[in-house]
Amino acid sequence: MEHELKKAGLNVKRQTDIPIVYDGLTFKEGLRLDILVNELVIVELKAVETLNRLWEAQILSHLKLTRLNLGFLINFNVPLIKEGIKRYRI
Template sequence: MREKLNAISEAVIGAAIAVHRELGPGLLETAYEACLEFELIDRGFAVERQRVLPVQYRGVTVDCGFRLDLCVNELVIVELKAVEKLERIHEAQVNTYLRLTGLHLGLLMNFNVTKMVDGIKRIVREFPESSH
């Protein structure tokens, strides 16, 4: 599983770099989201955009309007931003999404940077060990 998650992560980062090279900084988050979805699908990945994320509260499922920007191959959450700089609250958001979904790997990506690699943060929650 670890290898699979790492491979998806690397591919998503590569796709994000391609999108950023084409578009550059300064657009709205939704533009990057749509283009990254297109790029990932074009590369053969299953992508769910704006996936509803219900919250379990005291045994009741509550639809609070939370949505994952992208979920790749049902394994990796991708949260996109187009902000001056990433803040701790953005990392907390991805950590919460990972906890609520039970997934292990999230990518927080800020497209409002000169070089895309400077806007990427990998967030791991209880990374699974490789299976036998």
């Protein structure tokens, strides 16, 4: 996935730690994003039979905490990849 995004000319960071600031304290390893594209889009990758609602909550939390607006949860364990892509926008 990282390779294909870079081939498309996008800036990609993999396994990026995002600090969380709470009550004046900074937690340096607060979040770990699977992929961050162009500092704008969060991509979480899975390869599972069924998606857990916890992962939906996770990506929504990541979007809120990073103040980003767009995220994708991609499950590769599907017959057609388009069936495994879920888009989240806040």
